[in-house]
Amino acid sequence: MNYRSFLSATALLLVLITGTITGPGCANIVPPQGGLKDTLPPVLRRVTPADSTLKFNRDRIDFVFDEYIDLDNAQQNLIMSPMPSSQPNVTRKLNTMSVRLRDTLEPNTTYSINFGNSIKDVNEGNIMKNYTYVFSTGTYFDSLQLSGKVILAETGTIDTTLTVMLHRNAEDSAVFHQKPRYIARVDNTGSFRFKNLPPGVFYLYAIKSEGSYTYTNPESLFAFADSSIIMGRHDGPVTLYAYSLPKTEAPKTGSSGNVKPKPGDKRLKMSNKLQEGKQDLLSDFSLVFETPLRDFDTTKVHFTSDSTFTQLSGFSWSLDSTRKIATLRYPWKENTAYNLALEKDFATDTLGQQLLKGDTLEFASRKIADYGKLSLRFKNLDLSKNPVLLFFVNNELKGSYPLASVNFTQNLFMPGEYTMRILEDRNKNGKWDPGSFFGKRLQPELVKPIERKIVVKANWENEAEVDVLAPPAPAAGAPPRTGVPPRGRR
Missing domain, CATH: 2.60.40.3710 (Immunoglobulin-like)
Incomplete structure (x- = not known):
């Protein structure tokens, strides 16, 4: 007996017990309210053709579940690899989902269809997460894998809306006008994984997913691997560092080319x-x-x-x-x-x-007296990478200081609670620089967050030792890490 059958039987038994206790003289028999909430996602009962089919030659796949289902943006959530020129058509009726393939399948190729978070039950919306259906048009399955992580170079954080892509074409322009061969989503840790890859040479990129899977907006996030990925020879995960070029604001102009004034503008603002x-x-x-x-x-x-x-x-x-x-x-x-x-x-x-x-x-x-004195001593700081200490309040940069030693002292420092990052200032210009892909390739400069907050008190000598390689702060509910000043004096 499965979980849902158990719930139904329990409810029926409660109704019978209630009727026995109240007797036939009762005017109304009220069924029990509430009960255990269904928290289980739909269960796949049958799929035709079966998962992991070899010599696949069909254009339709039917999935039958143990309950009525709903689809949430299935066309957008579905990822078919290798990427077809036309997305499969996904429909549902009651407890059945059908996928119709609209492209001619390539011979001797392993395909996978990942549904993301699009499949859920009708009643409670429980999601069947990342279900993947695999088939091959040949007599074997490709089984190579590639994993890694995407980090935002300017902040050291992650962005879960990024999509990682594998291209066959070595030309730089391929990311501009061609769809990739394979794509993978970035999870909530910034990690990605490709499965069922064939041997061969690939070129790895990450972009801000906007539906087209092409890099057409330089102001959007983008990352690239320095060298090609040779599947079958490549070992270990790959780390990509995403960056975007500064946004440019074009002023509204009139026919003469001058900036167009707003109605009612009369004085210098x-x-x-x-x-x-x-x-x-x-x-x-x-x-x-x-x-x-x-x-x-x-x-x-x-x-x-x-x-x-x-x-x-x-x-x-x-x-x-x-x-x-x-x-x-x-x-x-x-x-x-x-x-x-x-x-x-x-x-x-x-x-x-x-x-x-x-x-x-x-x-x-x-x-x-409005200021405090701040003295920091850093552990595990690599001075060969031209570190610049960055102070932030609510992600707004408040100060930057090149570090020539592991000791940092500022006699006048504005009071407040700060987060810190370390910029590896490759060109020693004191600021973060993005990467460059077209023409001369150059990776972005890296910024690494420090997992500790600094509290500066006014009219106080604030001192602390900061480990640049300290692990992330504890999860919610854990005891908080002590901040600065762990020691200090007026």
């Missing part, structure tokens, strides 16, 4: 990055403009201090490459009031817009 009106002692001051600047006249910006408006010296202005960020560099003094007096025409954007009238920005610098 700008903002600053001050937090609570306070200037960080360690950072530059920035003015951020909504539209690129055509002209920026620093002689019409008056930088002064305190209520006497004393003109300051020793500062400099610069514009970034987008001409949308003007940066003021100055050796800030703690707890000091500053003023920026902007004349009406100090800046003109590409729309010809200026301030409607002069404006003055007032702000003050932070106190030294």
Whole structure:
């Protein structure tokens, strides 16, 4: 007796017992409510032709289950390998699922059909996970396997929406205009596995799955293996490092090619990055403009201090490459009031817009007591890879520091809770660089997360030892790892 038969028999027995106890005089016999919930996925009772059939020559496969089933995006979830030019057609009726093959099958080839998470029961939605049907048009099954992992190079994390591909064509352009021979999904650990592969030479890639299985958007995630994969000779898993090129935003333009203004735009729009009106002692001051600047006249910006408006010296202005960020560099003094007096025409954007009238920005610098001192000593840090220590808050980069030794000390550090990563800065430019595939091939620089959070307290000497190779943090429910400061002093 299977599990569902047991549930039915139990329910019937409870009804009979209830009727016996209440007797014939009862007006209504109410069937028992609730009971054990069905948590089991559908069970395959029969498939025609049978799984693992040799000399397969059919165009239809029927799967019969032990209960009524439903299909969830079967056309999208199904993976047939080798990939056909036309996806099989999948239908269901009651407890039967039918797959109709629409392509001519190749001779002496091992095929597999993986249904992902598309098969589930009707009542509770229990999923029959990753069921795979295998057949061969020849007299044997190919049995080689290839496994590995895909890691996001910029963060050291994973992306479960990536698809891994095997191509036969060695040309770089194959990933641009041809479907792959085989594909595999990435699981929730970033791992993948190909099964039932034949001997031969393949080329391994990973892309952001958008249905076409081609790499047409350089701003989308992409990864490639440095060398070909020779099945039958290749040993061990493969690690791919995915990257994407920076996104470019094309401005909306009018017929003249100038940026098209929004309706009602009349004045120059700008903002600053001050937090609570306070200037960080360690950072530059920035003015951020909504539209690129055509002209920026620093002689019409008056930088002064305190209520006497004393003109300051020793500062400099610069514009970034987008001409949308003007940066003021100055050796800030703690707890000091500053003023920026902007004349009406100090800046003109590409729309010809200026301030409607002069404006003055007032702000003050932070106190030294607002900061903490941070001292870290690293274990298992490879200095030969030009490490750069990166600090993040909610995945936003807050600071980067090249490391010349295993000791890191910063006398002024903003309080807060930080996560850390180590950038292996191959070209020593202090920032992460993506890879390059077309033309000269170059793998992306790698960033490795550190499995420990750092807590910095204000007006406190925060000290810690950090193991770069420490294992991941414990799972939910486990005792938390101790953070910084494990020791410290005012």
